Amino acid sequence: MDDSSIARDRKHDPSTAAPPxxxxxxxxxxxxxxxxxxxxxxxxxxxxxxxxxxxxxxxxxxxxxxxxxVNVGCVPSKIQIRAAELAQHQRHNPFDALANRAPMIDRPRLQxxxxxxxxxxxxxxxxxxxxxxxxxxxxxxxxxxxxxxxxxxxxxxxxxxxxxxxxxxxxxxxxxTMPPIPGLPGTPYWTSDDAVFSAEAPAHLIVIGASVVAVEQAQAFRRLGSEVTVLARSTLLSRDDPALGEGLAAAFRAEGIDVREHTQARAVRFEAGQFILDTDDGPIQGDRLLVAAGRxxxxxxxxxxxxxxxxxxxxxxxxxxxxxxxxxxxxxxxxxxxxxxxxxxxxxxxxxxxxxxTGGEAKLDLSAMPAVIFTDPQVATVGLDERQAKARGLDVETRTLGLEHVPRALANFETRGFVKLVAEAGSHRLLGAQILAPEAGEMIQTAVLAVHHGMSVEALGDLLFPYLVHVEALKLCAQTFTQDVEQLSCCAG
Missing domain, CATH: 3.50.50.60 (FAD/NAD(P)-binding domain)
Structure with missing residues (x-):
């Protein structure tokens, strides 16, 4: 069986096109x-x-x-993330006419x-x-x-x-998963199951991990009032296109999250209510430790x-x-x-x-499987990224469109992020999409449908998209395969 990084970009099985x-x-x-x-x-x-x-x-x-x-994952974590997002909007917003103010956060009530x-x-x-x-x-x-x-x-x-x-x-x-870190067993560390229902805002939360749960929780706790340090063994989101992790790390650092890449905890001890981690980057001390190193x-x-x-x-x-x-x-x-x-x-x-x-015939097709990480900006992917496509021996063309070229992002004064499309050279059949954007999770399903149906980037770029919406970034990025979008008017067809 393929591992998850390959399984999600498996070739489309025509037998799944009809209902099972x-x-x-x-x-x-x-x-x-x-x-x-x-x-x-x-x-x-x-x-x-x-x-x-x-x-x-x-x-x-x-x-x-x-x-x-429903119990400790999707549902409670998205409630926590949404509350943290609204707190951040109070603390900082891009509009000159709206005054920023410190949010009043009642963690027990949120819990x-x-x-x-x-x-x-x-x-x-x-x-x-x-x-x-x-x-x-x-x-x-x-x-x-x-x-x-x-x-x-x-x-x-x-x-x-x-x-x-x-x-x-x-x-x-x-x-x-509990990584084999000396001293970790026996300490009152958190797993994600514990952290998501926390009624407290630790002064300093240390997060071990750099994938989905780690980054979602790190940003949520930062926005709910904690200092946060993230220890990444490699880089953030290392299994995805490198630009996604780089962009998310930059967004985190802009919010004051201390992202330590290529840093591992070599030992952990808990003394006088404090976790002390010996790391490749020196000792780090905090009052809470979240271990989010996979499942x-x-x-x-x-x-x-x-x-x-x-x-x-x-x-x-x-x-x-x-x-x-x-x-x-x-x-x-x-x-x-x-x-x-x-x-x-x-x-x-x-x-x-x-x-x-029960006697029927059905197959699970993962060739156009979407994945979303609910950070801000969000991360969403489908199909093959550039590295995966080349590893399969495919000749590809890619285009990346910064959000500063997307009218909705300009109107929102939120231009951090990009859309990247991966297409087969020659045919321009869309193979995959990678998005770092505030509404990436809402945008990705359009790319899912395009990948599933084998659309070319020209066909995607020729579709009618509503205006102003974030998903128009997919149309604009598709058009960059054949046009200079900087020379187009607003809502150009």
Missing amino acids: RIAQDSNNDHRHIAIIGSGSGAFAAAIRAAEAGARVTLIESGDIIGGTC RQQQARVEELREAKYQSILDDNPAITLRRGRARFEDAHTLIVTAQDGTEARLAADRILIATGASP TPNTRDLALDKVGVTTDESGAIAVDTALRTRAESIYATGDCTTLPQFVYVAAAGGTRAAINM
């Missing part, structure tokens, strides 16, 4: 599907399998259902608001499904394989029971070796485009697999796995 065939197998009325986990991928699979006539058992080892996204919305969505999107769908049953306990059709479920009181199923889906998610698949306790399910060195389960593992009756989706760790990938995989487990 949903099973009409009468045997589904008696088919039992067991799903290990209760997150987005698990519930997407449960709903689709039940629709196909199967009986479904969800097995959850924790106290709450819903998985990472309560976050928690209330999380509980509301968990009830509406997860618990209500269990309550309203008699074909889906929730069973509490920790599952492991006895054979390819049998699970041993250990309840919280230690009792064990066998659960037989015709098909089994693994959707156990992932947990924060590790939750597969270690499943006894996968008994059923021939293979994993990579991190424990991620290898799956094909039909979400099948090496064991015929066992499927997997989400963060516990080699798929990219995005909730919409997990859910799409769960749906397709359910179709296949």
Whole structure:
């Protein structure tokens, strides 16, 4: 199975262009599907399998259902990020006519608001499904394989029971990775699960990590009143086009975030309420430490070796485009697999796995998979970047358009960022897009559709785009393959 950096730019599989065939197998009325986990991928699979006539058992080892996204990930983090953004708008805005002022931030009240919305969505999107769908049953306990059709479920009181199923889906998610830093175990460090619900604003937060969670949390805490130092082993967003990390690092430093690239923590100690890190760049001291160094698949306790399910060195389960593992009756989706760790990938995989487990045929196509990082400016990508395209032996042309050429960015007095398009030389077929912009997450889906449908940059540049909107930057960047946009009038067609 491809790793996540390759999987997201996999060539388009024409078989996925038509809607997947949903099973009409009468045997589904008696088919039992067991799903290990209760997150987005698990519930997407449960709903689709039940629709196909199967009986479904969800097995959850924790106290709450819903998985990472609704409980400690997407939902609470975006609430925190939005609150931080509005605080920053009060503190600093680009308009001369609007006075800046220090925001009044009540962290405990924000925490309560976050928690209330999380509980509301968990009830509406997860618990209500269990309550309203008699074909889906929730069973509490920790599952492991006895054979390819049998699970041993250990309840919280230690009792064990066998659960037989015709098909089994693994959707156990992932947990924060703890890097092997001497002295770190035993200290009161935060993971992202802890930080997102923090009711305090530490005076100085140190962040270990340089990818999605690390950069989102670093900026949110800075905007909510903390001094922040980021330790990046390489550079920010090192797996992406270098210009994205460079641009984001510059934006961070402009906000007062201390970004230490090519810097690792060699040891950690906690003394008198302070974390002291020995680093390549000298000692760093802060009152809170956030370790955001990725997430590790939750597969270690499943006894996968008994059923021939293979994993990579991190424990991620290898799956094909039909979400099948090496064991015929066992499927997997989400963060516990080699798929990219995005909730919409997990859910799409769960749906397709359910179709296949109930006799249908469906594949997961990641050739035009969007990815968004909710910093400010946001980072959004789809398809191949320049390095990936060249590594595949493709001859490419690229163009980069700074936001100072985008009318909406000029009108907003927010011109930090760019759009970069990667096209196949000759045909000018769009292969990928990389965006650093305030509304990059809202812009990227237009590029997703263009990549998915094999559009040329000329075809993209010839489309009608509304004016003034940020997404017009894609049209303008596409036009730079054949024109000098500085010589065009506003909203030039």
